[in-house]
Amino acid sequence: MLQFIPFSQKNLPILLVLVMNLFAVPFTYSQRKEIDKVVAQVGDNVILLSDIQSQKIQALQAGVELKPEFECEMLEELLYQELLINQAKLDSLVISDQQVDAEMENRIRVIENQIGSRQKMEEFYGKSITQIKDEFRNVIKDQLLSQEMERQITADISVSPKEVAAFFKTIPEDSIPLINSKLSFQQIVFYPEITKEDKKLAYNKLLEIRTAIMSGKSFETQARIHSMDPGSAPLGGKITASRGMMVPKFEATVFSLKPGEVSEIFETTYGYHIVKLIERKGDDYTCTHILIIPEFNTESLALGAAKIDSCYDLLRKNLITWNDAVTKFSNDGPTMHNKGIITNPITGEQNWSMEDLNQVDQQIYLLTNTLEVGQISSPSFYVDPMERKQGMRIVRLLERTEPHRANLKDDYTLIQRAAENDKKQKIIKKWVQGKIGNAYIRIDESFSSCTFKNQWIAK
Secondary structure, eight states, X not given: OOSOOSSOGGGSOHHHHHHHHHSOOOOOHHHHHHHOOEEEEETTEEEEHHHHHHHHHHHHHTTOOOOTTHHHHHHHHHHHHHHHHHHHHHTTOOOOHHHHHXXXXXXXXXXXXXXXXXXXXXXXXXXXXXHHHHHHHHHHHHHHHHHHHHHHHHTTOOOOHHHHHHHHHTSOGGGXXXXXXXXXXXXXXXXXXXXXXXXXXXXXXXXXXXXXXXXTOOHHHHHHHHOOOTTTGGGTTEEEEETTSSOHHHHHHHTTOOTTOBOOOXXXXXXXXXXXXXXXXXXXXXXXXXXXOOOOOHHHHHHHHHHHHHHHHHHHTTSSOHHHHHHHHOOOHHHHTTTTBOOXXXXXXXXXXHHHHHHHOHHHHHHHTTOOTTOBOOOEEEEOTTTOOEEEEEEEEEEEOOSEEOOTTXXXXXXXXXXXXXXXXXXHHHHHHHHHTTSOEEEOGGGTTOOOSSOOSOO
């Protein structure tokens, strides 16, 4: 509402949305020279016409049909952001270099994942990753400042159940959103024990691979054949990353190597690794990597299968409650102390949409599609998506909602968040109106016909 969205981002290709929101794509010099003009100023901070035009051009390239008021809405959003930054500096808010670096790396990773690789990202921008970081460091710092200022303005906001109900009543009946089907699940997971002998077998296998490489065999070929890292193995083990992206032991090893050097075998929580450094520039590096994960032996597998089968039999005969079964049989850290409830990592809630399931764990839907609420699946093989641990699990369908219009009984949390957001926007609007009079604000005459939501210039 006050965080104005000048066009519908959900209609944009994801790559363009990410590029627009994470890093503004710079114009060539000739373009900037032709269109750059100061169109507004808040304190010491100026807003250029190119800031608006760059968003407009990218939206048009993405096939978005722009409203006539696009430029006015974009300018008001930029005015709001600069007002936040101006106040943050007056209040001496501090954003550390570590915060900036972490945010920079997170944004680079997102774009890199969408484009395909760090190299393709460098080609897209026509700059090295180091140059991109240097160019956008101040931009990111200002964005973090504005976010922190806004967070402080709204930090103490909460809504009571009475306020939530009152907010819901203000929504016109034909505007109440349709809620798609939501699902929630519980699981009992048993990971068989990895013995010292299992770990020794994995270590010895990797030792043989390393010996072959040191004797002249291709590291990349050995990675394609043997590596158990699903992300890098098809690429010959190639990983392009920056400091902070990988686990500490992996990075410590990478940064101890010279280009072309192959590491000794080292262990992380994922298994045993060897790494060959290809190139390193500052905090950025490219390497090839082979991972061998210790696997449980047939005896451990048989014991684990017997244990999960016993659990399933007790549940099916109602000889044990679900909660007691979780306590007795599960050794899955994230769920064993929470009645087996599987948290949706995308939303942080226990409810899942089909889109979220498809991204995280497609197997759950296949296991529970034909189940009624409260029923359990047969034991099945399971691989933890984060740590790649292998085990067996039973899944229970905890809840399945049908598509419906939002209501206070079934969707209270959703409506509560909307009510909180509405209250925040009112607080922010009041804050903006109070700060406008105390800040130096100038808007170019070319935008004098705009109808803003706030009175930025006194009449």
